Each structure stands twice: as structure tokens, then as C-alpha cells.
Amino acid sequence: MTTEMTxxxxxxxxxxxxxxLEVAEPVPTRILHxxxxxxESATAVAVVGPSGAGKTTxxxxxxxLQQPTEGSYRFDGQEVAGMSGxxxxxxxxxxxxxxxxxxxLIDERSVVANVDLGLVGSELHRVERAELCAAALEWVGLATLGARRSAFLSGGERHRVAIARALVKSPRLILADEPTAALDQETGREILELLANATARGATVILVTHDPRAVEYVDAVHRIVDGRLTGGGHS
Ligand SMILES: Nc1ncnc2c1ncn2[C@@H]1O[C@H](COP(=O)(O)OP(=O)(O)OP(=O)(O)O)[C@@H](O)[C@H]1O
Structure with a gap:
């Protein structure tokens, strides 16, 4: 094997x-050291730490969603820091x-129309889009609810639709920020399991969370305190 292939x-x-990341306004502040x-590709990781520590950042x-003020960020080998808007x-x-x-979700629209929002900008034909939406809804366990108006869904179902919308384009990365914070215990578990299972589809999943149960579903945990990554570990 050549070095490049390795x-x-x-x-x-x-x-x-x-x-x-350091911000200049209103006063120069170091947000992330x-x-x-x-x-690694197709793994699930949790980013944990106290409130205000810098997880969402x-x-x-x-x-x-924002650019760092220093450093190098490579995604699959390609430099992202410094890319144009x-x-x-x-x-x-x-x-x-x-x-x-x-x-x-857009409450006035159907479930399937909300999932289709995940394909906005794609050049796929309407029929292919419909197939992808149906497959994503099936994957999150809502195959029969496509036509339902989103306003009539339960909290857990709404989250499943949001996950289908994120997954429908088969992104390589899924970023979930506090996905269980608004859910009851049981539903939160189901959502964690669903997100972690996206690795089986080849997605890499990053869970930003306060939820201590998340560590049970991930391959590694990274902790941030006061804007510093204090070390990570494989779970
Ligand atoms: N653009 C910005 N300008 C000024 N301060 C910022 C900016 N972005 C983040 N912060 C501050 O940086 C700190 C880290 O914010 P961040 O949202 O990343 O924390 P967090 O760990 O996700 O917190 P939480 O768990 O409460 O959501 C906070 O004090 C926040 O107010």
C-alpha cells in the first residue's frame, strides 16, 4: 500500500x-482554548461538561456554523478552516x-414534507426524494406517519422526524446538540439509541449533552471544562 492510501x-x-475561538465583542474573550x-469515521462520541463550558461552541x-480563530480543521483530510462562506x-x-x-418542525406541514426539508438544495428528482424520505422515516420507525400533519405528533415522534430530516441526505456527520433535554427518560433513551445506531449507516455521530446516559451509547467521551478539552476516553 502506498503512503497516500494508508x-x-x-x-x-x-x-x-x-x-x-476567541471573540472580540463586546470584550475580547477566549471561548475555546x-x-x-x-x-474516527462511523463512531459515536459524546461531548460533555458543565453549562457554559464550550460544548456547543x-x-x-x-x-x-462558525469558523475558528486559530488552528487547522480537516474533514476527511480536507481543510475546512479558512473555507469561503x-x-x-x-x-x-x-x-x-x-x-x-x-x-x-413546520407544524402546518406533513411529516414527509418536513423530512424532505433535509434535501433542500439537492438536485434529486421528486421521485428519488420521496423514496429517500420514505426510507428515512422507516429507519426512525415512523413509516406509517408520513402523511400526518406534524402538529399532531408527540414529542418523541417529533424528534424522530427531526432525525429522519438530518439523516435523509446520508450525511457523513451528525451533530446532535442536547437531543434529549426536552424529552422524558424513556423517550430520551430511544432517541440516544437511534442516534448511536446511525453509525451502522456509516455516519459519524457527535452528541453534545448533559445527559449522563449518553456515555452508554457512544464509543468515546470528550469532556470540556472552562473552554478546555480536559481529555477524552473510550467508553
Ligand atoms: N460568539 C460568542 N460571543 C461571546 N460569547 C460567546 C460566544 N459564543 C459562546 N459564548 C460564550 O462562551 C461560553 C461557552 O458557550 P457554549 O454555548 O459553547 O457552552 P455549553 O457548554 O454548550 O453550555 P450549555 O451546556 O449551557 O449549552 C458561554 O459562556 C457563552 O456565553
Whole structure:
């Protein structure tokens, strides 16, 4: 095997080297101290730590929702830090599926129409889109609810739809920020399990969470305290 091939096989999907964030306004503030972090492809990891520690900030840098003020961020070997706004938007649209604390569905639309929002910008034919949406809904266990108006769903069902919307384009990365915070215990577990199972589809899953149960579902846990990654471990 050539060196290049070995690199391609073994390199992490997400590779951060000295990635940090300092904001200038209203006063210069260090939000994230330089972080080195590798996340392997098709694994699930949790980012944990106290409130205000910098978990969401780290996730937003990995999801390219904002740019670091220093360091190198390689996604599958490609440098993301320093990409133009248009290329970042392309990267997010193609490679990242976002799941948030609240499901952010459009209540007036059907379940399947909400899932289809995950394909906005794709050039797929309507029939292919419908097939992908149906497959995503089946995967999250809602195959029979496609036509239902989203306003009539339970909290757990809404989250499943949000996960289907994130997964429908088969992104390589899924970023879930506090996905269980608004759910009861049992439903929270189901959602954690569903997200962790996305690794079987080849997705890499990052869970930002306060939920101590999340560690049971992931391959590694990374802890942030006061804007510093204090070490990670495989669970
Ligand atoms: N753009 C910004 N400008 C100023 N302060 C910021 C900015 N982004 C984040 N912060 C601050 O940085 C700190 C870390 O925020 P972050 O949302 O990453 O924490 P967190 O660990 O996700 O917290 P929580 O668990 O409460 O959601 C907070 O004090 C937040 O107010």
C-alpha cells in the first residue's frame, strides 16, 4: 500500500489541531482554548461538561456554523478552516446533519414534507426524494406517519422526524446538540439509541449533552471544562 492510501484508510473523519475561538465583542474573550481532537469515521462520541463550558461552541466549529480563530480543521483530510462562506454552506449541506434540542418542525406541514426539508438544495428528482424520505422515516420507525400533519405528533415522534430530516441526505456527520433535554427518560433513551445506531449507516455521530446516559451509547467521551478539552476516553 502506498503512503497516500494508508493515510486515506486510517485518517480520522474529523481532525482538529490547535482549533480555538476567541471573540472580540463586546470584550475580547477566549471561548475555546486550542483543541486537538480526532474523531474516527462511523463512531459515536459524546461531548460533555458543565453549562457554559464550550460544548456547543466546539460542535458549531465542527459543523462549520462558525469558523475558528486559530488552528487547522480537516474533514476527511480536507481543510475546512479558512473555507469561503459559499464552500462552508456547501460542506454543511452535503456532509452535516443537525439535530437540536427542539425538533424545529413546520407544524402546518406533513411529516414527509418536513423530512424532505433535509434535501433542500439537492438536485434529486421528486421521485428519488420521496423514496429517500420514505426510507428515512422507516429507519426512525415512523413509516406509517408520513402523511400526518406534524402538529399532531408527540414529542418523541417529533424528534424522530427531526432525525429522519438530518439523516435523509446520508450525511457523513451528525451533530446532535442536547437531543434529549426536552424529552422524558424513556423517550430520551430511544432517541440516544437511534442516534448511536446511525453509525451502522456509516455516519459519524457527535452528541453534545448533559445527559449522563449518553456515555452508554457512544464509543468515546470528550469532556470540556472552562473552554478546555480536559481529555477524552473510550467508553
Ligand atoms: N460568539 C460568542 N460571543 C461571546 N460569547 C460567546 C460566544 N459564543 C459562546 N459564548 C460564550 O462562551 C461560553 C461557552 O458557550 P457554549 O454555548 O459553547 O457552552 P455549553 O457548554 O454548550 O453550555 P450549555 O451546556 O449551557 O449549552 C458561554 O459562556 C457563552 O456565553
Amino acid at each position: 493515510d486515506a484508510v486510517s485518517r480520522p473523519l474529523v481532525m482538529l489541531r490547535g482549533v480555538g 486550542p483543541v486537538d481532537l480526532d474523531i 466546539l460542535a458549531s466549529l465542527i459543523g462549520a 459559499a464552500r462552508l454552506a456547501e460542506f454543511r449541506a452535503r456532509d452535516v446533519g443537525f439535530v437540536f434540542q427542539h425538533s424545529h
